[in-house]
Amino acid sequence: MRQTAAATVPQPALEDSATRILSSLGGLEGPLLPILHALQAEFGFVPQQAVPLIADHLNISRAEVAGVISFYHDFRAAPAGRHVVRVCRAEACQSMGANDLAARLQEKLGIGWGETTPDGAVTLEPVYCLGLCACGPAVQVDGALMGRADIARIEDILSEAAE
Amino acid sequence: MKIYLPRDAAARALGADRIATAIRAEAEARGIDITLIRTGTRGMIWLEPLVEVEIDGQRHGFGPMLASDVPALFDDPATHPRALGPVDDLDWMKRQTRLTFARCGVIDPLSLQDYEAHGGLAGLRRAIAMTGQEIVDEVKTSGLRGRGGAGFPTGIKWQTVHDAKAPQKYIVCNADEGDSGTFADRMIMEGDPFTLIEGMAIAGLGVGATRGYVYLRSEYPDAIGAMTGAVEIARAAGILGDDVLGSGRAFDMDIRVGAGAYVCGEETSLLNSLEGKTGVVRAKPPLPALEGFLGRPTVVNNVISLATVPVIFEKGAQHYADFGLGRSRGTVTLQIAGNVKRGGLFETAFGISLDEVVNDLGGGTASGRPVKAAQVGGPLGAYLPVSKFAAPLGYEELDAEGALLGHAGIVIFDDGADMLQMARFAMEFCAVESCGKCTPCRIGAVRGVETIDRIAQGDGAAVGLLTDLCETMKDGSLCALGGFTPFPVMSALTHFPDEFAPAKEAAE
Numbered sequence A: 001m002r003q004t005a006a007a008t009v010p011q012p013a014l015e016d017s018a019t020r021i022l023s024s025l026g027g028l029e030g031p032l033l034p035i036l037h038a039l040q041a042e043f044g045f046v047p048q049q050a051v052p053l054i055a056d057h058l059n060i061s062r063a064e065v066a067g068v069i070s071f072y073h074d075f076r077a078a079p080a081g082r083h084v085v086r087v088c089r090a091e092a093c094q095s096m097g098a099n100d101l102a103a104r105l106q107e108k109l110g111i112g113w114g115e116t117t118p119d120g121a122v123t124l125e126p127v128y129c130l131g132l133c134a135c136g137p138a139v140q141v142d143g144a145l146m147g148r149a150d151i152a153r154i155e156d157i158l159s160e161a162a163e
Numbered sequence B: 001m002k003i004y005l006p007r008d009a010a011a012r013a014l015g016a017d018r019i020a021t022a023i024r025a026e027a028e029a030r031g032i033d034i035t036l037i038r039t040g041t042r043g044m045i046w047l048e049p050l051v052e053v054e055i056d057g058q059r060h061g062f063g064p065m066l067a068s069d070v071p072a073l074f075d076d077p078a079t080h081p082r083a084l085g086p087v088d089d090l091d092w093m094k095r096q097t098r099l100t101f102a103r104c105g106v107i108d109p110l111s112l113q114d115y116e117a118h119g120g121l122a123g124l125r126r127a128i129a130m131t132g133q134e135i136v137d138e139v140k141t142s143g144l145r146g147r148g149g150a151g152f153p154t155g156i157k158w159q160t161v162h163d164a165k166a167p168q169k170y171i172v173c174n175a176d177e178g179d180s181g182t183f184a185d186r187m188i189m190e191g192d193p194f195t196l197i198e199g200m201a202i203a204g205l206g207v208g209a210t211r212g213y214v215y216l217r218s219e220y221p222d223a224i225g226a227m228t229g230a231v232e233i234a235r236a237a238g239i240l241g242d243d244v245l246g247s248g249r250a251f252d253m254d255i256r257v258g259a260g261a262y263v264c265g266e267e268t269s270l271l272n273s274l275e276g277k278t279g280v281v282r283a284k285p286p287l288p289a290l291e292g293f294l295g296r297p298t299v300v301n302n303v304i305s306l307a308t309v310p311v312i313f314e315k316g317a318q319h320y321a322d323f324g325l326g327r328s329r330g331t332v333t334l335q336i337a338g339n340v341k342r343g344g345l346f347e348t349a350f351g352i353s354l355d356e357v358v359n360d361l362g363g364g365t366a367s368g369r370p371v372k373a374a375q376v377g378g379p380l381g382a383y384l385p386v387s388k389f390a391a392p393l394g395y396e397e398l399d400a401e402g403a404l405l406g407h408a409g410i411v412i413f414d415d416g417a418d419m420l421q422m423a424r425f426a427m428e429f430c431a432v433e434s435c436g437k438c439t440p441c442r443i444g445a446v447r448g449v450e451t452i453d454r455i456a457q458g459d460g461a462a463v464g465l466l467t468d469l470c471e472t473m474k475d476g477s478l479c480a481l482g483g484f485t486p487f488p489v490m491s492a493l494t495h496f497p498d499e500f501a502p503a504k505e506a507a508e
């Protein structure tokens, strides 16, 4: 799903985290998604290097682990930009001008969906509904939700965050 | 001074946290002692952030609030420019039948004491005195049907799991709420999380399941936080655990976070995902009720289905069943969204017309332009033109219009909506979110986008192709993602044919 090439982390750091995460979550019923979320929370993406460790620990094939990582939109193969802007593209937000907002944002940032600005500052992602459909268009900037979003407010937040 | 302010994600997205800061600062500057209680939302999203101040034992509303409106709250509230009067007297509140959402926006979501003071746990206590079969019968009597979309009778599903013999059974709550225009699940989880926990515990006692999971989409961090906190509190209070409220029966549950796949809202895909697999849809049979999570008998129910169970047990199944229309019993938790003046959550007996919802409750469009269409039931639901707005909202009633109620989200569009583009988006969404198992869905949706693009370029012959393609998707898809995407597409084509004939239009 992602254009960005896979990234790596120092192997000892990875092994440390993976061991800790696997021993605390490995015993859950259906442990794989919690494990992947935990890795992503730690590194900002799911390092490819974790695949064999997870596969061995859970006694499933590497292909299965890799398949799961690529199936879900949430899991990243490389870190995102310093800020992530997610714009809702779903119907309710479209009815409130989300397409226009997205187009203007793409033009301003000079990037398309799933891309990061060359300076690594902003990654732009589509999202299909944030549950803010009665106050669209909805946008999420680094986790913070914004209803009735407009481009000026998104820029405000980004420039505040850059300071 | 007692002040209430929502912590609901929509209220926060509209600035509620800034209002909270301003309230605290102003109170401190004036040396006034306040208690600020962060609640769920009342559901009047156009009034958010909605502050409520208790005056003579009554909660008076002020909204939508700006930080600059805060100081005046501490002067004479009666003359405040945003004063709305007592919240319970507002038309939007008075016209509702709030059963599932009775506490939402009223209580502190994470206060068990508040929860119990407002009727919480009464249902579970009653259920504890009943046998599993009696619990299942009560749900059957209520007439409750699944609120996740398919409208399957909840009691019958529970009966199947109840009757299954297995060493372990599960209750899985579907909190994937991926449909555009829906947020009822989110609101109840943020505003009254204990009601979902109580509903799941009753389900567990009813069918003999001792473990439960809420599969909650990752797009809802606030709901994840509220549910996680509530589960910990419920466990510490003995509502969850080996001995549910001293009943001698066990039920415990955990929150699991999805990973951004719409198809994982489909119950078998959800179960695969919960097991840590790719969210590919499973063929049925076997039914999840017999072979669900880890191959064990599993109740999979939507958040609103389960969160409605406590009030059914508190007030009695018949009380619930007495509301509604035809075979749609009880209340529907409408989510009024999109280009609408007054959007939000409105709980009412089934049978209200779309016209009343859109034009009366909703007040027409936010843009002030004429209403063009409403999409009912999420991205797999039909676009209904204004001429169809007399339709009463009920499962069978919408079916008769070639539409579906789904999770009861209603998205309103003004006359600026481009219906060809909306049809294209439906196909594009299906292509992006397809689990890939069936060709008509995986490939068909991509062809659908191309075909609609050809129509847009003036190729009239492609309309026939699109119709055929929709037939193929309907017939050849395993689940409703591929099978129902034709609803929005074909309804747009049928009700707005001119927009699919741009070449002709241009020639005229």
Ligand SMILES: Cc1cc2nc3c(=O)[nH]c(=O)nc-3n(C[C@H](O)[C@H](O)[C@H](O)COP(=O)(O)O)c2cc1C
Pocket (backbone or CB within 6 Å): B145, B146, B147, B148, B149, B150, B151, B152, B154, B174, B175, B176, B177, B178, B179, B262, B263, B264, B265, B266, B267, B268, B300, B301, B302, B303, B305, B306, B479, B480, B481
């Ligand atoms: C593509 C697709 C997405 C779905 N998404 C959801 C969802 O987000 N939430 C939900 O409760 N049901 C969803 N459903 C319906 C579920 O498969 C299932 O019918 C429901 O969870 C059963 O619970 P209920 O009987 O309480 O409605 C979806 C179905 C399909 C085909």
Ligand code: SF4
Pocket (backbone or CB within 6 Å): B263, B281, B433, B434, B435, B436, B437, B438, B439, B441, B442, B477, B478, B479, B480, B481, B482, B483
């Ligand atoms: S219809 Fe689409 S989403 Fe559903 S099972 Fe088939 S390929 Fe998967």
Ligand code: FES
Pocket (backbone or CB within 6 Å): A088, A089, A090, A091, A092, A093, A094, A128, A129, A130, A131, A132, A133, A136, A138, B179, B180, B181, B182
């Ligand atoms: S459609 Fe955008 S938040 Fe729901």
